[in-house]
Amino acid sequence: MPENRDFVKGSGTRDKILKTATKLFSELGYKGASVRKIASEVGIRESALYNHFKNKEEIFLEVAKEIFSSPFSISEEEIRELARRGKPFLQKFTMQYKMLTFDKRNENMFRLLMIELLQNQELREQFMSEFHQKNIKLLSEGFFIMMQNSLIRSADPMIAAYEYLSTLFYIRLQVTLLRFDNNSTNTLATQFEKHLDFFWESIRSE
Amino acid sequence: MPENRDFVKGSGTRDKILKTATKLFSELGYKGASVRKIASEVGIRESALYNHFKNKEEIFLEVAKEIFSSPFSISEEEIRELARRGKPFLQKFTMQYKMLTFDKRNENMFRLLMIELLQNQELREQFMSEFHQKNIKLLSEGFFIMMQNSLIRSADPMIAAYEYLSTLFYIRLQVTLLRFDNNSTNTLATQFEKHLDFFWESIRSE
DNA sequence: GTCTATATTTGGATAGAC
DNA sequence: GTCTATCCAAATATAGAC
Numbered sequence: 001m002p003e004n005r006d007f008v009k010g011s012g013t014r015d016k017i018l019k020t021a022t023k024l025f026s027e028l029g030y031k032g033a034s035v036r037k038i039a040s041e042v043g044i045r046e047s048a049l050y051n052h053f054k055n056k057e058e059i060f061l062e063v064a065k066e067i068f069s070s071p072f073s074i075s076e077e078e079i080r081e082l083a084r085r086g087k088p089f090l091q092k093f094t095m096q097y098k099m100l101t102f103d104k105r106n107e108n109m110f111r112l113l114m115i116e117l118l119q120n121q122e123l124r125e126q127f128m129s130e131f132h133q134k135n136i137k138l139l140s141e142g143f144f145i146m147m148q149n150s151l152i153r154s155a156d157p158m159i160a161a162y163e164y165l166s167t168l169f170y171i172r173l174q175v176t177l178l179r180f181d182n183n184s185t186n187t188l189a190t191q192f193e194k195h196l197d198f199f200w201e202s203i204r205s206e
Numbered sequence: 207m208p209e210n211r212d213f214v215k216g217s218g219t220r221d222k223i224l225k226t227a228t229k230l231f232s233e234l235g236y237k238g239a240s241v242r243k244i245a246s247e248v249g250i251r252e253s254a255l256y257n258h259f260k261n262k263e264e265i266f267l268e269v270a271k272e273i274f275s276s277p278f279s280i281s282e283e284e285i286r287e288l289a290r291r292g293k294p295f296l297q298k299f300t301m302q303y304k305m306l307t308f309d310k311r312n313e314n315m316f317r318l319l320m321i322e323l324l325q326n327q328e329l330r331e332q333f334m335s336e337f338h339q340k341n342i343k344l345l346s347e348g349f350f351i352m353m354q355n356s357l358i359r360s361a362d363p364m365i366a367a368y369e370y371l372s373t374l375f376y377i378r379l380q381v382t383l384l385r386f387d388n389n390s391t392n393t394l395a396t397q398f399e400k401h402l403d404f405f406w407e408s409i410r411s412e
Numbered sequence: 413g414t415c416t417a418t419a420t421t422t423g424g425a426t427a428g429a430c
Numbered sequence: 431g432t433c434t435a436t437c438c439a440a441a442t443a444t445a446g447a448c
Contacts, residue, residue, distance in 0.1 A: 013431080029325055031237035034423055047426075048432045056424070111324055117383070118321045119235060124383050132380070159404050162397070166376030167369055174338070177323070177330050191368070198365050202408030219413080240441060254414045256443070415448075422441075430433075 014052045016042050022063045026111040030060055030119065064116070064123065067109045068130035072096050072138065079138065083145035086152070087200050093139065094168065098192040101172045110176055136161045143203075152203045160203060167195050220258045222248050228269050232318035236266055236325060270322070270329060273315045274336035278302050278344065285344065289351035292358070293406050299345065300374065304398040307378045316382055342367045349409075358409040366409060373401050 020041045024033035035056050039046045053059045074082075074092065082089035100106045113131075116123050139161035146152045152160075171191045178185050226247045230239035241262050245252045259265045280288075280298065288295035306312045319337075322329050345367035352358045358366075377397045384391050 029235070029237070031235070031423095032325070035425085036423065044431090045433060046424080047434085050425070051431055114320070115324045118317055118386060119238070121387055124387060128380075128383070153407075155404065155407070156400075159400050162376075163373055163401065163404055167372040169376055170368075170372030174334075177334070180324060181327055181330060194362075194365050195369065198361065198369055199408075201359075201361070202405075206412075241443085242441065250413090251415060252442080253416085253444075257413055262442070413448105415446100417445085417447100419444075420442085422439105424437105424439085426437080427435085428433100429435100430431105 013042070013044065013048075017049060017052055017059065018062060021059050022066070022108055022112070025060060025063055026108040026115065029115045064112070064120075067113050067123075068126055070100060070106055070109070071134070074138070079141055080145060083142040084149055086146055086149075086204070087196075089142045089146070090164070090196055090200060093142070094192050094196045097168050097172070101175050101192075107176060107179065110172065111180065114173070114176065132165070135165050139164055150205055153205055155203070164195075164199055167199075168192070171195065219248070219250065219254075223255060223258055223265065224268060227265050228272070228314055228318070231266060231269055232314040232321065235321045270318070270326075273319050273329075274332055276306060276312055276315070277340070280344070285347055286351060289348040290355055292352055292355075292410070293402075295348045295352070296370070296402055296406060299348070300398050300402045303374050303378070307381050307398075313382060313385065316378065317386065320379070320382065338371070341371050345370055356411055359411055361409070370401075370405055373405075374398070377401065 017038065021033065021038050024038055024041065027033070028037075035046050035049060038059070039049045042049070053062070072093070074096070078092075079089070082092055101110075113123065113127065117127060118124075136158065140157040143152065143155075143157040143160045147154055147157065171188060174191075175185050175188050178188065223244065227239065227244050230244055230247065233239070234243075241252050241255060244265070245255045248255070259268070278299070280302070284298075285295070288298055307316075319329065319333065323333060324330075342364065346363040349358065349361075349363040349366045353360055353363065377394060380397075381391050381394050384394065
């Protein structure tokens with residue numbers, strides 16, 4: 001069996017530290033998640049923790065790496081194929097986004113992102129490039145193809161992408177906030193589908 | 207002259223503390239903005255600060271109060287009047303939102319909101335009710351009237367409101383992030399107008 | 413209302429025994 | 431690799447003089 005780089009499934013102390021740190025950082029933020037709390041929850045002393053990481057910052061950076069490592073599994077090929085059919089492209093994108101939103105692991109990462117977004121410049125830059133621009137690019141390509149095939153009305157593909165993405169993000173944020181307080185997300189459960197339908201109705205050709 | 211409840215313009219030490227605390231909380235977060243830093247920047251000792259506030263939490267809550275106290279200045283009357291004319295309603299709403307986004311004081315408050323959103327349950331609840339639901343209600347009313355007057359296509363007014371608001375929020379977030387790093391917001395400067403136009407084109411009757 | 417001085421806690425990090 | 435013991439800095443908060 002090849003070595004497992006995904007620390008979630010790891011069993012060593014180092015992996016345990018990263019797993020615990022992820023949880024605590026995403027609940028308490030960088031400052032709130034003290035080395036003491038992390039070590040305690042892992043079940044070791046702070047000094048033992050320093051055998052695995054140089055300092056707290058190194059733990060955080062290792063954890064933060066994971067935030068943007070869950071890209072969509074859509075190939076260029078698939079984009080073109082789906083976009084030529086119109087709505088199925090948006091459907092695929094939306095459902096993948098919904099899955100990420102409700103996935104426990106990604107939920108923690110998104111929390112961490114939101115908590116540290118205004119405290120960490122590198123995170124902001126990565127948010128802009130990995131979260132925003134990457135998705136805008138992907139969506140734009142899809143919309144562009146749809147326009148070429150006259151499936152949707154003529155418009156700036158980038159604007160359409162921006163409009164579509166922004167609502168997905170807002171839903172995700174709301175879901176994250178509600179789940180943080182263990183509130184029901186019933187009213188938001190179908191919001192992704194409503195968004196998809198409303199938007200498609202807004203942009204499809206007559 | 208009547209007493210001034212708005213601590214921004216106040217001149218007493220208490221007001222100075224609140225003003226400084228607002229700035230530091232919105233830049234460093236709750237934990238990062240220590241009582242020491244606040245007192246130091248105000249120009250007094252920590253102990254002197256405790257003559258004005260019971261503790262740090264009390265300062266924060268006083269500051270946080272302001273976050274949601276900048277509602278739109280649109281009366282019920284005006285909503286109906288503008289909505290009957292269609293696009294002007296959205297125009298008015300959008301421009302007010304844009305003004306808040308670029309207003310220095312509100313920018314700080316929005317930063318603070320984003321920083322502490324996942325650290326403070328009360329803030330989350332207020333965000334949902336004061337930020338989200340209030341705007342959804344206002345926009346829904348407008349869309350409902352437009353539909354009654356056949357200015358826009360038939361749809362769920364709440365969904366339309368959700369779609370419209372979410373993009374405004376996303377633009378605001380991006381602007382806030384860019385300005386935090388002193389990056390140019392040139393590309394986003396016209397995003398509000400683009401959103402308005404795209405959306406109106408999406409929903410207006412043929 | 414502000415100061416100095418101080419109590420107390422928490423947090424990051426290291427030394428050295430096992 | 432983990433432990434105990436310890437150091438040091440920073441943070442919240444209070445007491446009492448002026």
